[in-house]
Amino acid sequence: MHPSSSPAVRRRRLGAALAVATALSVSPLAGGVATAAPPPSTSATAPALGPNVTVFDPSMPVTRIQATLDAAWERQRDDEMGSNRHAYLFRPGTYGTDQQPLQIKVGYYTEVSGLGDDPSDVVINGKVETYNRCLGPNGTNCIALNNFWRTVSNLTIDVNAAGQDGCRSTANFWAVSQAVSLRRVAVTGGTLSLMDYCTAGPQYASGGFIADSAFGDVVNGSQQQWLTRNSSLASWSNGVWNQVFSGVEGAPSEAGFPDPPYTTLDTTPVSREKPYLFVDDAGRWNVRVPSAQRDTRGTSWADGTTPGRTIPITEFLVATPSTPVQQINNHLARGGHLLMTPGMYDVARSIDVKRAGTVVLGIGHATLTAVGGAVPLTVADVPGVVVAGLTVDAGTVQSPALVQIGKPDGNGGRSDAADPTTLSDVYFRVGGPHVGKVDTALVVDSDDVLIDHTWVWRADHGLEPFTAGVNGDTDRWRTNTGRVGAEINGDRVTATGLFVEHFQTYNTIWNGEDGTTVLYQNELPYDPPSQADWTQPDGTLGYPGYKVADDVTRHRLYGGGVYDYLRNAGPVVTENGFEVPETPGVRLHHVLTVHLDATAPGVIEHVVNGVGDRVDAGRSGQPAYVADYPVG
Numbered sequence: 001m002h003p004s005s006s007p008a009v010r011r012r013r014l015g016a017a018l019a020v021a022t023a024l025s026v027s028p029l030a031g032g033v034a035t036a037a038p039p040p041s042t043s044a045t046a047p048a049l050g051p052n053v054t055v056f057d058p059s060m061p062v063t064r065i066q067a068t069l070d071a072a073w074e075r076q077r078d079d080e081m082g083s084n085r086h087a088y089l090f091r092p093g094t095y096g097t098d099q100q101p102l103q104i105k106v107g108y109y110t111e112v113s114g115l116g117d118d119p120s121d122v123v124i125n126g127k128v129e130t131y132n133r134c135l136g137p138n139g140t141n142c143i144a145l146n147n148f149w150r151t152v153s154n155l156t157i158d159v160n161a162a163g164q165d166g167c168r169s170t171a172n173f174w175a176v177s178q179a180v181s182l183r184r185v186a187v188t189g190g191t192l193s194l195m196d197y198c199t200a201g202p203q204y205a206s207g208g209f210i211a212d213s214a215f216g217d218v219v220n221g222s223q224q225q226w227l228t229r230n231s232s233l234a235s236w237s238n239g240v241w242n243q244v245f246s247g248v249e250g251a252p253s254e255a256g257f258p259d260p261p262y263t264t265l266d267t268t269p270v271s272r273e274k275p276y277l278f279v280d281d282a283g284r285w286n287v288r289v290p291s292a293q294r295d296t297r298g299t300s301w302a303d304g305t306t307p308g309r310t311i312p313i314t315e316f317l318v319a320t321p322s323t324p325v326q327q328i329n330n331h332l333a334r335g336g337h338l339l340m341t342p343g344m345y346d347v348a349r350s351i352d353v354k355r356a357g358t359v360v361l362g363i364g365h366a367t368l369t370a371v372g373g374a375v376p377l378t379v380a381d382v383p384g385v386v387v388a389g390l391t392v393d394a395g396t397v398q399s400p401a402l403v404q405i406g407k408p409d410g411n412g413g414r415s416d417a418a419d420p421t422t423l424s425d426v427y428f429r430v431g432g433p434h435v436g437k438v439d440t441a442l443v444v445d446s447d448d449v450l451i452d453h454t455w456v457w458r459a460d461h462g463l464e465p466f467t468a469g470v471n472g473d474t475d476r477w478r479t480n481t482g483r484v485g486a487e488i489n490g491d492r493v494t495a496t497g498l499f500v501e502h503f504q505t506y507n508t509i510w511n512g513e514d515g516t517t518v519l520y521q522n523e524l525p526y527d528p529p530s531q532a533d534w535t536q537p538d539g540t541l542g543y544p545g546y547k548v549a550d551d552v553t554r555h556r557l558y559g560g561g562v563y564d565y566l567r568n569a570g571p572v573v574t575e576n577g578f579e580v581p582e583t584p585g586v587r588l589h590h591v592l593t594v595h596l597d598a599t600a601p602g603v604i605e606h607v608v609n610g611v612g613d614r615v616d617a618g619r620s621g622q623p624a625y626v627a628d629y630p631v632g
Contacts, residue, residue, distance in 0.1 A: 047285055047313050050320050052086045052342035052364060055115075058093025062100045069104050076107025078133065080146060081433040081463045085342035087111040087364030090155065091279055092121040101126030101160035106150045109365040111342075111389075114155035115279045117288065118301055119186045119214075122155040127164075129173045130180075132196040132203060142199035144175035145206050148455075149365055149391065151425065153183040154276050159190025167198035171219065178207040178455040178499050178521075179391070179427045183274055184301065185213040195221030207521060209453045209497050212273050212299050212306075225561055227453075227497045227519040230268055232298055241594060241623050244519040244559035246496065247271070247297040254590070258625045263559035263590040267295040269516055270450050270494040273306060274388045274424040275361050277313075285313040287337070289359055289386060292420055292450065311337060311359065325349045332358060340366040340390065347376040356382040356414070362389035370395035370402060370438075378404045379421060381413020381446050388424040394436030398481065402428050402438055406446030406490060415448035417492060422450040431459030431480035440484040441503075447490040447512070453497035458482040460502050460526050473527035473568055477504070488512050495520075500545075502526065505536075511549045520546055520560035524574060524602070531572050541605075542574030554585040561623075564595045564615060566602025571616070578608035582630065594623040 046055065056065050072086060092115060096102030103126050106112055114122030130150060132142035152174075161169040172187055175196035192215050195205050206224040216234040220226060225242035232249035239261050245251035247268035254264040273290035280286060290300060290308035300306040317323070317331040321343040328338060329352050338351075342364025348371035353360060360377075368376040368390060376392050376399075379385050392402045405421060406413060415421075430436035441456045464480055485500035485507040494516045500507040501523040508522070522545035528534035534542050545562035548555050562577030577593035580586045593604045593612065598620040606612045606624075611631060613624035 047318050049087075049318065049363075050341040050343070053089065054086070055089045055091065056095070057091050058095060062096055062102055065095065066102060072110060073105040073107050076110050077105070079108045080148070082108065083344050083433070085109045085344065085364045085366060087113065087342050089277065090114050090122045090124075092116040094123040094125060096125035096160065098125065098160060098162065101162050103163070104128045106130050106152060109149050109342075111151040111153070111364045112155075113151070113153045113276070113363075115277055116154065117278045117280065117305060119154055119156050119184045123158055124155055125158045126160050127172050128152050128155075128157050130176055131173055132175050132199045134199055136200075140200045141202070142196065143202060143204045144196060145177055145204050147176045147205070148179045149427070150176065150180050151183075151365070151389070152185055153181070153274070154185070154278070156186040156188060158188050161190070165198070173198070174208075175205050176208050177205055178457065180208055181425050181453055182210045183212050184276065185210075187215045191217045191219055193219040193221060194223045194226065195219065197221060207455075207499060211453070212301070214299055225519070225521045229496055229518070230271055230273075230296055230299060232302075241592060242519070242521065242559055242561040242590075246518045246558075249298045257590055257627055258592070258623070263519075265518065265558060267297045268496065268518070270294055270420065271296050271496065272386070272420070272422045272424070272450055272452060273300050274452070275359055275386055277363070287311045287313065287316065287339070287359065287361060292418060292422070313339070316359075316361075321345045325351055337361075339363070342366055344369065346371045348372050348374050350375050350378045352378050352380075353385055353387070354380045354382070357384040358386075360385075360387045360390070365389070365391055367391040367393060369393040370397075370399045373397040373399050375399055375401050375404050377402070379406070379446070381406045381415070383414060383416035383421060383448065384419040385421040386424070387422070387426055389426075391427045391429060393433075394430040394438040394441070394482065396435050396437065398437035398439060400439045401443045402441045403443070405442075405444045405449055408443075408445055413446055415446055415490075417448045420448045420450040420494070421446055422452060423454060424452045426454050428454065428456040428485075429459065430457065430482040431464055432457075432462035435464050435480055437481045438483075440487045441482060442486045443489070444487070444493055444512075445489045447492055449490055449493045451493070451495040451498060454486075454495075455499040456485040456501070458485070458502040458504070458525065460523075474529040477525075477527045477529050477533065484509060488515060491515075494518075504528075505543050506547045507543075507545045509547045509549065510552065510555065513552060514554050515548075515552075516556045517560070518558050520557060522546060522561065523563045523596075524566060526565050526567050528566060528572055529568060531570065534566070534572050534574070540575055542572070544574070544576045544579040546578045548580040548586055550581050552581055552586060553583055555580065555587070557588045558590065560588065560591040562593050562604065564593065564602045564604045565597055565600050567597070567600040569601065571601045571603050573603045573605060576606050576608055576610065577604050577612075578629075580609065580629070582609065584630070588626070588629040590625070590627060591629065592623040592625045595620050
C-alpha cells in the first residue's frame with residue numbers, strides 16, 4: 001500500500017470489506033467462563049461479574065488474600081500465550097499491616113484495581129510488583145522484554161518491604177514492557193523501579209506507560225522507551241533511548257538531548273483518563289468516565305474527584321464470553337453501555353458502537369478474537385465514544401481490520417474536538433497464541449480521535465506452528481500476516497503512547513491533517529525472508545516505521561524510535577526509519593533509529609528523509625538521533 005495523494009483517496013478504506021462474516025455470535029473457548037450472561041443487578045448490590053473477577057474486602061484476613069494472589073501469580077507468571085484472564089478488585093479500605101504486609105505479584109493477563117473514587121481510598125500496605133522472567137538455568141538470563149498484558153490502577157501502594165531480601169527492601173519493582181499500564185496509582189514510602197535489578201542480568205526492559213499517577217523517586221534503569229503522562233514525581237533517574245514526559249510535574253528537563261534521552265512537554269495537548277469502576281459510600285457500583293481535557297498537567301485527582309460523569313452499573317450490559325453479540329448490539333442501540341468481564345470472546349459478527357457517548361470497558365484484559373474474517377469492533381462517526389481495557393486478536397481468516405473507528409469512505413462524520421472518541425489501553429495482536437491474519441489492525445477514519453496508549457503487535461514469537469530457524473521466518477512471513485499496523489485517516493487525531501511493531505509494510509501510516517503523536521515506538525519486522533520481500537513497489541528499500549502521507553501539511557511527533565532487528569541472511573536494508581513530507585508544518589522532535597543485535601544483518605540507512613546516520617550490526621545498540629526535523 002502506498003500513502004494516498006488526496007483527501008478523497010485517504011478516506012477510501014475497507015469499504016466493501018466490512019460486509020464480512022455476519023453470522024455467528026460471541027462464544028466461549030474451551031475452558032471459558034460462565035455459560036450465561038449475568039442477570040441485571042441493582043447499583044447498590046455487587047454486579048455478577050463472573051468467576052474470573054475476585055472482589056476483596058478489607059475485613060478479609062490478609063493471609064487469605066495473600067494466598068489467593070500467590071496462587072494467581074503462580075498460574076500466570078509464565079502464561080504468556082495462555083487463555084486465562086482475571087481481575088482482582090479491592091473495595092475501599094486498607095490491606096496489609098506493618099507486621100503483615102500484602103505482597104502482590106502481577107502476572108500475565110491480570111488486572112489489580114481499587115474500587116474507590118480516589119486512589120487514596122484503597123491502600124496496599126506492602127507492594128504490587130512484577131519481576132524479570134529468568135529464562136536461563138539456575139535463575140540466569142533474567143529479562144522483562146516479554147512482560148506484557150497486565151494492569152494496575154486506582155490505588156495507593158505504601159511500600160513495605162518486610163520479609164523481602166535486602167536488595168528488594170527499598171523499591172516497588174515494576175519490570176515490564178508493552179501492553180502494560182499504571183493508571184491512577186500513588187506510590188509512597190519507597191522508590192518505584194521500572195527495572196528488576198535484583199536478578200541475574202541482562203535485566204532488559206522495553207516499553208511502558210504511566211498516566212494520572214503520583215510517585216516520589218523513580219528509577220527508570222534499563223527501560224528502552226517509556227511514556228509518563230499527566231503525573232507527578234520527585235525525581236527520575238536513568239534512561240536508555242527514548243523517555244517521554246507529557247504534562248508531568250517534576251519531569252526532568254530535555255536539555256542536552258540525547259544525553260540524557262529525555263523529551264519533555266510541559267502540558268499534554270489532548271487527554272482523557274481511562275474509565276474506572278468504583279463503589280460509592282452507599283455501596284452502589286458505578287463507572288466514572290473522565291472528561292476530555294486540553295493542555296493539562298499533573299493528576300486529574302489532585303484537587304478532588306476527577307472531572308467527568310458517573311454512570312450507574314445498571315446502565316451497562318455486563319457481558320461474559322457467552323453473551324451473544326446480538327444481545328450486546330441491541331443493548332448498545334438502546335443507549336446502554338458495555339462492561340466486558342475477563343475472558344476470551346470469539347467474535348464472528350462485529351460489536352457495533354453507533355451512539356455518541358457510549359462506553360465500552362473491558363476488565364481483566366478481556367480479549368476479542370476475530371472469527372471468519374470478522375471485524376471484532378466498529379465505532380460509528382460519532383463523538384465521545386470511549387473504548388478501554390480490551391485486547392483484540394486477529395483470527396486465522398484474514399480480517400480487513402480488527403478495530404474500525406469511523407465509516408470507510410466517509411468524510412469524518414460528526415466529531416467534537418472537546419469530546420473525542422477515545423481508545424485507552426486497547427491492544428492488538430496478530431499471532432502469538434495462534435496464527436493471525438489481518439489487513440490493517442487499527443483503522444481510524446473519524447476526525448477528533450484520541451488514542452491513549454495502544455500496542456499494535458504482529459507477533460515475532462508465540463505458539464504458532466512455526467518458529468525461528470530454518471525456514472522459520474519465511475514460514476512466519478507467509479502465514480502470520482499483517483500488512484499495516486495503524487492507519488490514521490481522520491483529521492485532528494492525537495496519540496499518546498503509540499506502540500506499533502513488526503507489520504509487513506507501513507507499521508503506521510498517517511493520512512489525516514493536524515495529527516499529533518506523543519511517544520512513538522516501533523520495531524520493524526524481524527522476518528522478511530529477503531530484500532525483495534521488504535522493498536516498496538517503486539523500488540525504495542524497505543518501509544519506514546512511521547510514514548506521514550506526502551500531501552499532509554500539518555503534523556507533530558514528539559519522541560519517536562524505530563528499531564531494527566532484521567535478522568535474515570544478507571543485509572536487508574531500510575532506507576529511512578521515518579518518512580514525512582518536507583514542509584514547515586510537519587515537524588518531528590527527538591527521533592531516533594537503532595540496530596538491536598550485532599548478529600542481525602539488517603540496516604537502516606537514515607533516521608528521516610535521508611537525514612541521520614546509518615545503524616547496522618557494526619554499531620549495535622548505539623542510536624542515531626535527529627533532534628529536530630526539518631533540521632534548523
